[in-house]
Amino acid sequence: MDLHLRNKRALVSGSTKGIGFAIATGLAREGARVILNGRSEASVSDAITKLRALQPDADVLGFAGDLADPAQIARLLQQHPEVDVLVNNLGIFDPKPFEDIPDEDWERFFNTNVMSGVRLTRAYLPKMKQKNWGRVVFISSESGVQIPVEMIHYGVTKTAQLGLSRGLAESCAGTGVTVNSVLPGPTSSEGVSEFVDKLSGGKPFEEFEKEFFETARPTSLLKRFITPEEVANMVVYICSQASAATNGAALRADGGVIKSAF
Numbered sequence: 001m002d003l004h005l006r007n008k009r010a011l012v013s014g015s016t017k018g019i020g021f022a023i024a025t026g027l028a029r030e031g032a033r034v035i036l037n038g039r040s041e042a043s044v045s046d047a048i049t050k051l052r053a054l055q056p057d058a059d060v061l062g063f064a065g066d067l068a069d070p071a072q073i074a075r076l077l078q079q080h081p082e083v084d085v086l087v088n089n090l091g092i093f094d095p096k097p098f099e100d101i102p103d104e105d106w107e108r109f110f111n112t113n114v115m116s117g118v119r120l121t122r123a124y125l126p127k128m129k130q131k132n133w134g135r136v137v138f139i140s141s142e143s144g145v146q147i148p149v150e151m152i153h154y155g156v157t158k159t160a161q162l163g164l165s166r167g168l169a170e171s172c173a174g175t176g177v178t179v180n181s182v183l184p185g186p187t188s189s190e191g192v193s194e195f196v197d198k199l200s201g202g203k204p205f206e207e208f209e210k211e212f213f214e215t216a217r218p219t220s221l222l223k224r225f226i227t228p229e230e231v232a233n234m235v236v237y238i239c240s241q242a243s244a245a246t247n248g249a250a251l252r253a254d255g256g257v258i259k260s261a262f
Contacts, residue, residue, distance in 0.1 A: 003240035006031030014090035018189030022228035088117030169248030185254035221256025
């Protein structure tokens, strides 16, 4: 199936590993010109090398900079003033009891998980509207619907992304620009390793995974961690021309964790 992404310019924030890297790889496989983003030159360079090994004909560029920082976004815009596809994937998470979360953590999480997407979309959306074509995707989480008690601050930022995505979609009514959010469930990305270490108490991964889906995410139908590629498949489709009728939606790639038919 041709998704008509060839030569489309795509930026995936926070894409040197995990879900972001899988999305960037999927877009490159469809012929998009992909901008990989990470905080350091070394991480971006390594990711480009890895992507080209997986997809030798990939048209891939890199931008090193923390896109939670407005100054780095300004620098990004000097190098890449417009894109056709924007995937707001940059995000942080950390399990911590609610009583132990200081204001500084709340502000850091909101700035990274929400405001980075606000600023990037505000920068790129006007030209998408002018061209009457564009795709904006927010990588939210099932945690935005079912707030996890072990990281309430993370869940709240993911809920905010859902509202942001829907509101922006309303602002694009009647155009060829769509704005959607994707809600992954617990995913086996590199960042999850640290999460597992904090919660497992040193248990083997297989034992922790079984216990996690029995106790922390008992509504999961998949009963295992999702792979980054399984999430990326949904995102790549939503970035394509084939998804034109899907707009303002919160699309689940959650393994059935959210116990709802809608």
